[in-house]
Amino acid sequence: MSAMDVMLHSSSFLLPLNPVDDTTGTRYALIVLNQSLPRFTPLLWEHAKLRLCADGGANRIYDELPLFFPHEDALAIRNRYKPDVIKGDMDSIRRDVLDFYVNLGTKVIDESQDQDTTDLDKCILYIRDSTLNQETSRLQILATGALGGRFDHEAGNLNVLYRYPDTRIVLLSDDCLIQLLPKSHRHEIHIQSSLEGPHCGLIPIGTPSAKTTTSGLKWDLTNTEMRFGGLISTSNLVKEEKITVESDSDLLWTISIKKTGLSIEDLTP
Ligand SMILES: Nc1ncnc2c1ncn2[C@@H]1O[C@H](COP(=O)(O)OP(=O)(O)OP(=O)(O)O)[C@@H](O)[C@H]1O
Numbered sequence: 271m272s273a274m275d276v277m278l279h280s281s282s283f284l285l286p287l288n289p290v291d292d293t294t295g296t297r298y299a300l301i302v303l304n305q306s307l308p309r310f311t312p313l314l315w316e317h318a319k320l321r322l323c324a325d326g327g328a329n330r331i332y333d334e335l336p337l338f339f340p341h342e343d344a345l346a347i348r349n350r351y352k353p354d355v356i357k358g359d360m361d362s363i364r365r366d367v368l369d370f371y372v373n374l375g376t377k378v379i380d381e382s383q384d385q386d387t388t389d390l391d392k393c394i395l396y397i398r399d400s401t402l403n404q405e406t407s408r409l410q411i412l413a414t415g416a417l418g419g420r421f422d423h424e425a426g427n428l429n430v431l432y433r434y435p436d437t438r439i440v441l442l443s444d445d446c447l448i449q450l451l452p453k454s455h456r457h458e459i460h461i462q463s464s465l466e467g468p469h470c471g472l473i474p475i476g477t478p479s480a481k482t483t484t485s486g487l488k489w490d491l492t493n494t495e496m497r498f499g500g501l502i503s504t505s506n507l508v509k510e511e512k513i514t515v516e517s518d519s520d521l522l523w524t525i526s527i528k529k530t531g532l533s534i535e536d537l538t539p
């Protein structure tokens with residue numbers, strides 16, 4: 271066995287009854303991207319330490335969040351769900367939305383001069399430099415609306431996982447989540463089986479892997495080679511509550527998010 275450190279992973283942020291507190295080490299910042307809001311957005315928003323909208327993501331909060339609360343006044347919901355920061359190149363946010371949040375006191379950072387990095391990149395840099403992101407307890411970053419949609423955007427979103435391998439970033443859609451498992455660590459993934467799985471995948475997207483070993487999956491790998499053009503692990507199934515992964519390459523871990531098990535009462539505070 272190697273003496274590599276173990277990195278623990280858990281999607282406990284999806285648990286309705288688990289108040290994500292500072293002691294669990296799962297403090298996170300939320301970035302809302304410019305795609306339909308996943309149904310668990312109000313839950314993630316409630317527990318986030320920092321709430322950012324990437325450019326047109328602000329339109330989504332403004333337009334779609336009130337739809338989660340059909341019996342409440344839309345303006346009251348908009349006032350309650352105020353982003354801390356809107357950052358990006360500001361070519362997608364609507365004028366009325368920008369004016370609304372500026373009036374509420376949201377910090378707006380216009381980086382229209384930078385046309386070489388994405389709005390998601392810009393938001394991640396803000397969080398990394400934030401005083402809330404302390405050396406002793408780093409913020410995890412959750413990004414909603416990162417998958418499904420335009421493939422160039424999806425590829426750009428995956429690229430941020432590789433640009434910031436030391437930052438724990440989880441890309442989310444309504445259907446699944448994706449995160450990077452850096453080769454520097456052995457990984458233990460604790461499955462919230464009421465909320466996620468059973469479908470999962472391990473994908474060597476950046477570089478091929480000569481050797482990957484797993485436990486807890488229906489189709490485990492044992493010093494197995496994976497590469498695009500050869501074998502990659504898609505349509506795998508979670509078999510145990512704890513999955514372990516060790517690889518000589520950075521891998522993407524993806525797991526489905528269950529539609530059932532989360533009622534709207536659970537998801538809206
Ligand atoms: N269709 C999509 N699929 C996946 N991610 C998306 C999609 N649309 C937007 N995003 C994400 O949301 C962020 C903000 O979106 P926005 O539409 O404001 O970007 P943009 O830079 O104006 O896009 P573009 O000018 O290329 O259309 C993007 O940086 C990207 O991370």
Ligand SMILES: Cc1ncc(C[n+]2csc(CCO)c2C)c(N)n1
Nearest residue numbers: 358359360361384385386387388389
């Ligand atoms: C080689 C190359 N390809 C595309 C872009 C364009 N681009 C990349 S990120 C971004 C900002 C989107 O908000 C834009 C316009 C570039 N600069 N360089």
